[in-house]
Amino acid sequence: MTDKQYLVGVDIGGTKIEAVLTDASGAVLDSKRVPARRGGDNVVEDVVSLVREVAGDRLSDVTRVGMGTPGQVDSTTGRIANVVNLDIDTLELGALSGERLGLPVHVDNDVNAAAVGAAAVLCGDDTDGTVVFLNFGTGLAAGILIDGVLQHGYSGAAGEIGHVPVDPNRFACPCGQQGCLETVCSGASVARLWPTADGVPPMPDLIAKARGGDADARRVLAMVTHAIVDAVQIAAQSVDPRMIIFGGGMAKTGQPLIDVTLDELHAREASCPFLKGxxxxxxxxxxxxxxxxGAIGAALA
Ligand SMILES: [Zn+2]
Incomplete structure (x- = not known):
């Protein structure tokens, strides 16, 4: 017996499942990943064997397992629903995997888990105040932490800003509304607005072409950055965070994404002393x- 305590975090994605073993502070000690298989039974089997594998002989000192998954998540019961990429209608993920592991399992949505992970990596122990994580992934959503605690809201929909309709004249959204933010500033929508050859990420290409003077690229980039700054302002002016973290696949664009965001933000500030302040x-x-x-945050959430 040791008095060491460990956590395991599992990030369930559409293509892969990744698990990390961490100490109580979230420092990663080991990680494992497997390709995701579709269907609820396979997902439960894969996460259970991955947790056992990553924990190894420290499994008996693991106090808690956290999981992050796409789709609708009831974090109170651990039930997940409508995970289209994995062919899951509903699945008692928390109960089934917890039973097989003999451990308490907490399930949260993947954006919330990534928000906790990003804040842990960027802020460390300094969890005071509000942090917003904007996930520019396939869709757009925000994760909100106040004093280190994830905010779920009344029905679990806190931070679902991707489906705020900002322009009723613009694109139809699969959610049934018109002009939602995520129809313009998410990874999937930028890929639709600025198609590139296979393997070429659209956002860096769009920014490079716009900077090179391509008129189409400048028009599309203006739309995208307008929506990004709308998203920033909606999140920031709702909860006045000390930090706004850009994450998700589109954030891998890196500094050029921040630069074009600041260009749009500074243009707005020029006419608005309130915003500038x-x-x-x-x-x-x-x-x-x-x-x-995602996996680090799942362990800590
Ligand atoms: Zn929508």
């Missing part, structure tokens, strides 16, 4: 691109 640009950070944020 908030100095939102100084609060924006990039999520670390090389850390398994």
């Amino acid at each position: 908030l100095d939102l640009g100084s609060r924006i950070r990039l999520a670390p691109a090389d850390a398994p944020l």
